[in-house]
Amino acid sequence: MTSTMTAFIAQGGREITDADAFVEQEAPVPELRPRDLLVKVRAVSVNPVDTKVRAGLGRDDSKILGYDVAGIVEAIGPGVTGFAAGDEVYYAGDITRDGGNAAYHAVDERIVGRKPNTLSFAEAAALPLxxxxxxxxxxxxxxxxxxxxxxxxxxxxxxxxxxxxxxxxxxxxxxxxxxxxxxxxxxxxxxxxxxxxxxxxxxxxxxxxxxxxxxxxxxxxxxxxxxxxxxxxxxxxxxxxxxxxxxxxxxxxxxxxxxxxxxxEMIFTRSMFDTADMIEQRNILDRTSELVDAGTLRTTMRTAVAGINTDSLRQAHELVASGKAIGKVVLHD
The missing domain is CATH 3.40.50.720 (NAD(P)-binding Rossmann-like Domain)
Structure with a gap:
């Protein structure tokens, strides 16, 4: 595996319609902390939190956003017990770390669930957050x-x-x-x-x-x-x-x-403060997968955009920030 990856980085101080609101750059593949998974990103969705974080960046600030991810475990860090390479997963991530708008993403296994078998990666990425x-x-x-x-x-x-x-x-x-x-x-x-x-x-x-x-x-x-x-x-x-x-x-x-x-309600509270019950988010996502596969719940994806890139991110952020989006907006490979 290479040591670098493609990442799509939000730049502060820009209007969402500006050509450089998002830029594509090569970035280091994340180093894994204890209990981390390295996930090959297959789909991401855009939430109001993404638009708020982007809008709050200063002119000289930049950040990899993306707080809904579905993908495949590429590698595992020290101490991981619940997952192995090749597992299909979905999760919302941790706002204190880089998001999933990149080829690979590192995330603590305790806030990761197993992707519903009956959903595509795009359909699954609509659900976690x-x-x-x-x-x-x-x-x-x-x-x-x-x-x-x-x-x-x-x-x-x-x-x-x-x-x-x-x-x-x-x-x-x-x-x-x-x-x-x-x-x-x-x-x-x-x-x-x-x-x-x-x-x-x-x-x-x-x-x-x-x-x-x-x-x-x-x-x-x-x-x-x-x-x-x-x-x-x-x-x-x-x-x-x-x-x-x-x-x-x-x-x-x-x-x-x-x-x-x-x-x-702040879904990042558990991951921000490493609470003793942080694994409850895995339990919730796993239970959701069971309910989806049983036909009790269904995806809320309404708009699917092919391609995770700077253009699709601008398009999705503009729609979500408008307040007129229905259901979830998802980008997928």
């Missing part, structure tokens, strides 16, 4: 089980997180699921994922209360900016909210009167 996010919200933060009842509201029901959160809630709990979507195609997509009701976020309070007059018990909030007062109206007393964004100056005091619990 959003599934981990949704799973941790529903089953870790909210503590939901198969017999859990009540109403769940998913903001952005046609987005990456929304799409799989709807599927997980409808397939693995007894909740009634309400999703927000405004365009006809996004509303149709949210319904196809299993949403019982689809409402327009532009008139959030009235539309939610029309289908859940006593309020919702659980809320997955991809967008909290300007919505806290609405949340105070539509979430039932002792309800739960999980937030994905981080608007500056956020004030959640309006939620206190109803004793509404506020949860932050």
């Amino acid at each position: 959003t599934t981990l996010t949704s799973w941790e919200i529903l089953f870790d933060h909210f503590g939901l089980r198969a017999d859990s009842t009540g109403t769940l509201l998913v903001l952005g029901g046609a987005g990456g997180v929304g799409s799989i959160a709807i599927q997980l809630a409808t397939q693995l709990t007894s909740l009634e699921v309400v999703a927000t979507a405004s365009r006809s195609e996004s509303r149709a997509w949210a319904r196809s994922q299993g949403a019982d009701h689809v409402v327009d976020h532009h008139n959030l309070v009235d539309e939610v209360m029309a289908v859940a007059p006593h309020g919702v018990h659980y809320l997955v909030a991809s967008q909290t900016r300007g919505n806290i007062n609405a949340f105070a109206d539509i979430v039932a007393p002792f309800g739960h909210i999980a937030a994905l964004d981080e608007p500056p100056g956020l004030d959640i005091l309006p939620l206190k009167a109803k004793s509404i619990a506020w949860h932050w």
Whole structure:
């Protein structure tokens, strides 16, 4: 194996339409840490976190992005016990390390799952980050089980997180699921994922209360900016909210009167802090593979772009940053 590889590097201080927003360069093949896998990348997907990290880079900064990967294990590092060369895997990676927009990628085995047998690499790459996010919200933060009842509201029901959160809630709990979507195609997509009701976020309070007059018990909030007062109206007393964004100056005091619990969700927390339960992300991804192969869950890939290169990355980032993407955008070889 060679000591260098092709990498596609995001450069800061550029508009996404600039020709040099991404550049192709030769880079060293990553050195493996204890418990690392070296993965031959076959597909990556683009998430809002990719666009946020790229937008936050300074003019002189650069970074290899890519926090959803599907590929084949090329080599294993010291202490690896769960995988061998040739295994097909998928994962979201670690935001403190280089991402997967390259020919090869190094990742800790504890956050890697076995790719679903019934999915292509592209279809599999759509799932890890959003599934981990949704799973941790529903089953870790909210503590939901198969017999859990009540109403769940998913903001952005046609987005990456929304799409799989709807599927997980409808397939693995007894909740009634309400999703927000405004365009006809996004509303149709949210319904196809299993949403019982689809409402327009532009008139959030009235539309939610029309289908859940006593309020919702659980809320997955991809967008909290300007919505806290609405949340105070539509979430039932002792309800739960999980937030994905981080608007500056956020004030959640309006939620206190109803004793509404506020949860932050960051799927990179376990890998960032090397938590004792880091391997739970492997367990979640392996369980997801089982559910996919059983036909219980399905890929959320909606847009597939052939070729992992600078042009396809610009195209995918522009679409995701626009907020108009439905499902997941995946690049594949």
